[in-house]
Amino acid sequence: MAASSKRTICIVSPGTARDNNGNWHTADRWARFLRDDYDVVVQERWSARWPAPDLLVALHARRSARSLGEFREYHDDRPAILVLTGTDVYHDIHRDSDAECAVLLADALVVLQPAAIGELPDIVRPNTHVIYQSADALPTLPGVPGRKDVTMVGHLREVKDPATFMRAAALVTAPGVFLQQIGAALDADLERLAERTNDTVEHYAWQGGAPREYARDAIRRSHALAVCSTMEGGANVIVEAITSGVPVLASDISGNRGMLGDDYAGFFPVGDAAALARLIDRSVQDDAFIATLRAQCAARAPLFAPEAERAALLRLVDNLFHSIPSIGKRT
Template structure:
């Protein structure tokens, strides 16, 4: 128990504000949700040198596995929650012994969309909860005159597959399409490819890294968001687009299906630049198709409401710290 009298929680996040990535945004948002009832600290790593929290929340099975193992070794009677935030659920827990072992060390697991439950071992699945990420609903912004922006937001690295977005830029036919990518070059080769593509195509721009606020404003001005990833745990950028009325054109992978629904009309085969280009052209030129995408996205908005994420998180945390229950836990999603 902290000096304030509130239970203490340490959120271990392998991403920091400097990294400006999905893990950090999840940690920052959850800390905001929890601070009213708990004392919160966010750290990149936990070890016995730090004060022991009443609850450890570890983000990402592989990257936070050492923190979770140290906590469990020194404080076996204190609860720990493991959040499977991305590639860990679709890759690491199947190929990395430390990540796989982390599943058994946690008292409860969280995945960010329901399709991820299928990746978990049968023995672990009963301990797993789905908590969708959220974003504040913001109205779309007027686009630039004579331009239909297709925005991709995410750092340039292989798993995000920005090369497919660049190849699609060379194939689109609708005259007003402008394709822009926001994100830092974590892969130097992809950064050079983005520079070459921007030099070759007037309707493609690589904008580099940007703040979350600027990125979201760009999304709000867009005709559509493109997400080309080959692997996603549950992309928050999808949430940010949908809660601003911006439809999504998404690679057909499990993580995106879990966020958008199996019947969503805006999927394209992962890595298929020609299919993405056709989807972009159709979204610009076919009003009925665009209306379908917008309606399907609008139907998902309640899933991504901040109050829904906050209620689910508080209920789970209170259940793990039963001495101070405040928020009744509901039925698992």
């Protein structure tokens, strides 16, 4: 009798390496975590015309709804996981019929922080799992002498609210503070605002799009990371900052609270540039305050360790296969 082959997993990600976005980074990281035990492929979509994997993992309810729907229609005996993004949790599943349907089709749902569970329909909460994203722990890097960099990383689009960061740049007063923004312009109005701020505010720079490694090194050199989003499922840049010992100044939204904890001291009201500027100034001028932020972030760091994410993912996948033991057992 021939040895059993590995079970197959297809990860459907609407984001690709070219997009360099959160969906892609999650898909790529999960593929690496799973490949020791399973045959894994990452695709933008799945179609019933193609061979069926033993397990489908779909990222983004609305954008992967068709792939998940076809998989469930033709292979109802095989398990499927749906990973919910911020736009899924806080917008699409409440307004978009495809996203609403997708949530009901999956055998298991994954959210990236626990506050997201409260947004889901009661019927699916028992099948919902929290898997925090992770990043390798890397030490901080020396910054520019005499300068305190506050960095925002994210493409220029409305949901990330880069305009609040730009407006805050004109309001900070602490000496030596430098605000840098990293991300490609996906909105023409925000691009013009970034260019204008770049020209008029001496201690602000828009760096444009950059590879992930460049962005993370910039975070590691920073005094603090700013996250201004109006909506987040679980921002990976928060993970990258915390696992490098860099504190976070974050908009007070559910997704950021789920990542940082309700008692975190570094929140500011959404869209309030003056409040962000005051937080930046305080973080530079108040040693006790920045020490508190660093300690609170350090306490969260174990949640974002790669071994913790990998163990949670493998546990979920193994349990799904265990519940349907015949799937993928070929001899």
